[in-house]
Amino acid sequence: DIQMTQSPSTLSASVGDRVTITCRASQSIKNWLAWYQQQPGKAPKLLIYEASDLQTEVPSRFSGSGSATEFTLTINGLQPDDFATYYCQQYATYSRTFGQGTKVEIK
């Protein structure tokens, strides 16, 4: 299976900050990567697919980049609603795998 590694595991930030989360794949997955946001007690929500395409109705302060084995999720101007846990997921193979998650906390 393809292993997905996110960093950092936890990130402390303030409203208005720019934050970046990194996701690395154990082998090339081209651009077959999605990012999800999970707020406490809720189901995950799709933010970005194909590494950089923003899902409908997701605010433009979210952006994704990268290809092959290295990817980033950036939030420009953190809002109170953005304090949550973020997961990357590869869909290059039938056995989908997720990163371990990055929790964005209030500093």
Next chain:
Amino acid sequence: QVQLVESGGGVVQSGRSLRLSCAASGFTFSSFGMHWVRQAPGRGLEWVAVVWNNGIKKHYADSVTGRFTISRDNSKDTVSLEMNSLRVEDTGIYYCARDLCGGDCVGWFDPWGHGTQVTVSS
């Protein structure tokens, strides 16, 4: 609107069985692959299984192969997960999710259901 609603969770003893269901609405169910994903308490997301749109092709995570069976009923717009020989480590919230595509292809998950809690006691 597009909606997925899981049911069937509960508390069960180790070694016993449980069947989860997910009811879909708001889209052409038979056109999409469907997944189950779980989340242990305080942990991350773990993909469990997928069934493609025709219900024939299926794929499982190594951790559940031989114990769990995914199936679907396109006449009732439901996908199920039969869980046998349950272990304490199977405890968690189980989500169903729709794949981007239906046939022999791969895609991202959207939307997700709200989840159903499974607790396996020793």
